[in-house]
Amino acid sequence: QSVLTQPPSASGTPGQRVTISCSGSSSNIGKNSVNWYQQLPGTAPKLLIYSNYQRPSGVPDRFSGSKSGTSVSLAISGLQSEDEADYYCAAWDDSLDGPVFGGGTKLTVL
Amino acid sequence: DVQLVESGGGLVQPGGSLKLSCAASGFTFSSYTMQWVRQAPGKGLEFVSAISGNGDDTYYANSVRGRFTISRDNSKNTLYLQMGSLRAEDMAIYYCARELRDWGQGTLVTVSS
Numbered sequence: 001q002s003v004l005t006q007p008p009s010a011s012g013t014p015g016q017r018v019t020i021s022c023s024g025s026s027s028n029i030g031k032n033s034v035n036w037y038q039q040l041p042g043t044a045p046k047l048l049i050y051s052n053y054q055r056p057s058g059v060p061d062r063f064s065g066s067k068s069g070t071s072v073s074l075a076i077s078g079l080q081s082e083d084e085a086d087y088y089c090a091a092w093d094d095s096l097d098g099p100v101f102g103g104g105t106k107l108t109v110l
Numbered sequence: 111d112v113q114l115v116e117s118g119g120g121l122v123q124p125g126g127s128l129k130l131s132c133a134a135s136g137f138t139f140s141s142y143t144m145q146w147v148r149q150a151p152g153k154g155l156e157f158v159s160a161i162s163g164n165g166d167d168t169y170y171a172n173s174v175r176g177r178f179t180i181s182r183d184n185s186k187n188t189l190y191l192q193m194g195s196l197r198a199e200d201m202a203i204y205y206c207a208r209e210l211r212d213w214g215q216g217t218l219v220t221v222s223s
Protein backbone atom coordinates (compact mmCIF):
# COMPACT_ATOMS: atom_id res chain seq x y z
CA GLN A 1 0.00 0.00 0.00
CA SER A 2 1.67 3.20 -1.20
CA VAL A 3 1.48 6.42 0.81
CA LEU A 4 0.53 8.38 -2.30
CA THR A 5 -2.46 7.13 -4.28
CA GLN A 6 -2.47 6.89 -8.05
CA PRO A 7 -4.85 5.11 -10.40
CA PRO A 8 -3.21 1.85 -11.56
CA SER A 9 -3.93 2.53 -15.21
CA ALA A 10 -4.82 5.21 -17.71
CA SER A 11 -5.23 5.23 -21.46
CA GLY A 12 -5.75 7.48 -24.43
CA THR A 13 -5.49 7.64 -28.17
CA PRO A 14 -2.78 9.48 -30.10
CA GLY A 15 -3.27 13.25 -29.97
CA GLN A 16 -5.55 13.07 -26.95
CA ARG A 17 -4.96 14.73 -23.57
CA VAL A 18 -4.78 12.51 -20.52
CA THR A 19 -4.36 13.29 -16.85
CA ILE A 20 -2.97 11.16 -14.04
CA SER A 21 -3.85 12.02 -10.46
CA CYS A 22 -1.88 11.53 -7.27
CA SER A 23 -3.38 12.12 -3.85
CA GLY A 24 -1.65 12.33 -0.51
CA SER A 25 -2.02 14.06 2.82
CA SER A 26 -1.01 17.12 4.80
CA SER A 27 2.28 15.52 5.78
CA ASN A 28 3.46 15.06 2.21
CA ILE A 29 1.81 16.72 -0.80
CA GLY A 30 0.03 19.23 1.40
CA LYS A 31 3.34 20.66 2.66
CA ASN A 32 5.99 19.66 0.12
CA SER A 33 6.61 19.80 -3.56
CA VAL A 34 6.02 16.87 -5.86
CA ASN A 35 8.08 15.19 -8.56
CA TRP A 36 6.78 13.08 -11.41
CA TYR A 37 8.78 10.33 -13.06
CA GLN A 38 8.38 8.46 -16.32
CA GLN A 39 9.63 4.90 -16.49
CA LEU A 40 9.78 3.34 -19.93
CA PRO A 41 9.76 -0.47 -20.02
CA GLY A 42 13.04 -1.93 -18.82
CA THR A 43 14.62 1.42 -17.99
CA ALA A 44 15.33 3.55 -14.95
CA PRO A 45 12.90 6.27 -13.86
CA LYS A 46 13.40 9.65 -15.49
CA LEU A 47 12.48 12.95 -13.86
CA LEU A 48 9.58 14.46 -15.76
CA ILE A 49 8.30 17.23 -13.48
CA TYR A 50 9.84 18.70 -10.32
CA SER A 51 8.58 21.20 -7.77
CA ASN A 52 4.99 20.45 -8.78
CA TYR A 53 5.11 21.91 -12.29
CA GLN A 54 8.68 22.62 -13.38
CA ARG A 55 10.06 20.71 -16.37
CA PRO A 56 13.73 19.71 -16.58
CA SER A 57 15.43 20.75 -19.78
CA GLY A 58 14.63 18.38 -22.58
CA VAL A 59 11.16 17.43 -21.35
CA PRO A 60 8.55 18.49 -23.91
CA ASP A 61 5.99 21.06 -22.87
CA ARG A 62 3.30 18.47 -23.65
CA PHE A 63 3.92 17.37 -20.06
CA SER A 64 2.58 19.63 -17.30
CA GLY A 65 1.98 19.38 -13.60
CA SER A 66 -0.49 21.02 -11.26
CA LYS A 67 -1.25 20.97 -7.56
CA SER A 68 -4.26 21.64 -5.38
CA GLY A 69 -4.19 21.02 -1.67
CA THR A 70 -3.13 17.44 -1.05
CA SER A 71 -3.45 16.32 -4.66
CA VAL A 72 -1.43 16.75 -7.81
CA SER A 73 -2.00 15.91 -11.43
CA LEU A 74 0.17 15.18 -14.42
CA ALA A 75 -1.28 16.14 -17.79
CA ILE A 76 0.01 14.87 -21.11
CA SER A 77 -1.31 16.60 -24.18
CA GLY A 78 -0.88 15.51 -27.79
CA LEU A 79 -0.42 11.92 -26.65
CA GLN A 80 2.18 9.95 -28.57
CA SER A 81 2.92 6.23 -28.73
CA GLU A 82 6.29 6.80 -27.06
CA ASP A 83 4.50 8.14 -23.98
CA GLU A 84 3.43 4.60 -23.13
CA ALA A 85 5.14 4.06 -19.79
CA ASP A 86 4.67 3.90 -16.03
CA TYR A 87 4.33 7.24 -14.25
CA TYR A 88 5.11 7.82 -10.58
CA CYS A 89 4.56 10.76 -8.26
CA ALA A 90 6.80 11.37 -5.24
CA ALA A 91 6.98 13.81 -2.35
CA TRP A 92 8.83 14.25 0.93
CA ASP A 93 6.79 13.07 3.90
CA ASP A 94 7.37 15.01 7.11
CA SER A 95 5.91 12.25 9.30
CA LEU A 96 8.03 9.48 7.81
CA ASP A 97 11.05 11.79 7.38
CA GLY A 98 11.68 10.48 3.90
CA PRO A 99 10.36 10.53 0.36
CA VAL A 100 7.25 8.57 -0.51
CA PHE A 101 6.07 7.38 -3.90
CA GLY A 102 2.77 6.66 -5.54
CA GLY A 103 2.08 3.12 -6.66
CA GLY A 104 2.49 4.09 -10.29
CA THR A 105 0.11 4.50 -13.23
CA LYS A 106 0.55 2.45 -16.37
CA LEU A 107 -0.31 4.60 -19.35
CA THR A 108 -1.44 2.79 -22.48
CA VAL A 109 -1.65 4.54 -25.83
CA LEU A 110 -4.43 2.83 -27.75
CA ASP B 111 26.70 15.02 -17.89
CA VAL B 112 25.67 13.37 -14.64
CA GLN B 113 26.48 9.66 -14.58
CA LEU B 114 25.54 7.18 -11.88
CA VAL B 115 26.66 3.58 -12.30
CA GLU B 116 25.57 0.95 -9.81
CA SER B 117 27.33 -2.35 -9.25
CA GLY B 118 27.51 -5.17 -6.75
CA GLY B 119 24.14 -6.81 -7.28
CA GLY B 120 23.78 -10.54 -7.58
CA LEU B 121 22.34 -13.68 -6.06
CA VAL B 122 22.47 -14.04 -2.30
CA GLN B 123 20.89 -16.50 0.10
CA PRO B 124 18.32 -15.40 2.66
CA GLY B 125 20.13 -14.07 5.70
CA GLY B 126 23.16 -13.16 3.64
CA SER B 127 24.89 -9.86 2.95
CA LEU B 128 25.74 -7.80 -0.09
CA LYS B 129 27.36 -4.42 -0.69
CA LEU B 130 26.21 -2.20 -3.51
CA SER B 131 28.26 0.63 -4.99
CA CYS B 132 27.32 3.62 -7.08
CA ALA B 133 30.07 5.44 -8.96
CA ALA B 134 29.21 9.06 -9.65
CA SER B 135 30.66 11.48 -12.18
CA GLY B 136 29.82 14.74 -13.91
CA PHE B 137 29.05 16.76 -10.78
CA THR B 138 30.50 17.77 -7.41
CA PHE B 139 29.58 14.59 -5.55
CA SER B 140 30.11 15.92 -2.04
CA SER B 141 27.58 18.70 -2.58
CA TYR B 142 24.59 16.44 -3.00
CA THR B 143 22.35 14.22 -0.94
CA MET B 144 22.25 10.76 -2.46
CA GLN B 145 19.56 8.10 -2.23
CA TRP B 146 18.96 4.43 -2.83
CA VAL B 147 15.54 3.51 -4.22
CA ARG B 148 14.45 -0.02 -5.06
CA GLN B 149 11.87 -1.62 -7.28
CA ALA B 150 10.71 -5.18 -6.69
CA PRO B 151 9.81 -7.19 -9.81
CA GLY B 152 6.61 -5.82 -11.30
CA LYS B 153 6.15 -3.37 -8.43
CA GLY B 154 6.52 0.34 -7.79
CA LEU B 155 9.35 2.46 -6.46
CA GLU B 156 10.32 2.33 -2.78
CA PHE B 157 12.70 4.66 -0.95
CA VAL B 158 15.43 2.71 0.85
CA SER B 159 17.97 5.13 2.26
CA ALA B 160 19.56 8.56 1.89
CA ILE B 161 22.74 10.28 3.01
CA SER B 162 23.67 13.94 3.18
CA GLY B 163 26.53 15.37 1.17
CA ASN B 164 29.06 15.24 3.99
CA GLY B 165 27.76 11.90 5.25
CA ASP B 166 26.71 13.24 8.63
CA ASP B 167 23.01 12.55 8.20
CA THR B 168 21.47 9.28 7.13
CA TYR B 169 17.88 8.19 6.61
CA TYR B 170 16.35 4.75 6.29
CA ALA B 171 12.99 3.26 5.41
CA ASN B 172 11.46 1.35 8.31
CA SER B 173 11.67 -1.83 6.23
CA VAL B 174 15.49 -1.78 6.15
CA ARG B 175 16.49 0.15 9.28
CA GLY B 176 18.91 -1.87 11.35
CA ARG B 177 19.78 -4.20 8.44
CA PHE B 178 21.13 -1.79 5.79
CA THR B 179 23.83 0.85 6.13
CA ILE B 180 24.35 3.70 3.68
CA SER B 181 27.73 5.38 3.38
CA ARG B 182 29.76 7.41 0.93
CA ASP B 183 33.39 8.09 0.08
CA ASN B 184 33.58 11.60 -1.29
CA SER B 185 37.24 11.14 -2.23
CA LYS B 186 36.17 8.33 -4.56
CA ASN B 187 32.84 9.85 -5.66
CA THR B 188 31.16 6.63 -4.61
CA LEU B 189 27.97 5.80 -2.73
CA TYR B 190 27.51 2.49 -0.94
CA LEU B 191 24.73 0.38 0.50
CA GLN B 192 25.72 -2.44 2.84
CA MET B 193 22.82 -4.85 3.04
CA GLY B 194 22.56 -7.52 5.72
CA SER B 195 20.05 -10.12 6.97
CA LEU B 196 18.61 -10.14 3.49
CA ARG B 197 15.07 -11.39 2.99
CA ALA B 198 13.07 -12.52 -0.02
CA GLU B 199 11.23 -9.20 0.04
CA ASP B 200 14.50 -7.33 -0.44
CA MET B 201 14.79 -8.74 -3.95
CA ALA B 202 14.64 -5.80 -6.32
CA ILE B 203 16.47 -3.56 -8.72
CA TYR B 204 18.37 -1.04 -6.61
CA TYR B 205 18.82 2.44 -8.08
CA CYS B 206 21.05 5.17 -6.78
CA ALA B 207 19.84 8.69 -7.33
CA ARG B 208 21.11 12.23 -6.93
CA GLU B 209 18.47 14.11 -4.97
CA LEU B 210 15.86 11.97 -6.76
CA ARG B 211 16.56 13.91 -9.97
CA ASP B 212 19.20 11.83 -11.74
CA TRP B 213 19.12 8.04 -11.58
CA GLY B 214 21.48 5.23 -12.39
CA GLN B 215 20.52 2.22 -14.47
CA GLY B 216 20.11 0.01 -11.40
CA THR B 217 21.59 -3.24 -10.15
CA LEU B 218 19.56 -6.38 -9.51
CA VAL B 219 19.62 -8.08 -6.13
CA THR B 220 18.15 -11.57 -6.03
CA VAL B 221 17.53 -13.22 -2.65
CA SER B 222 16.96 -16.91 -3.00
CA SER B 223 18.21 -20.22 -1.69
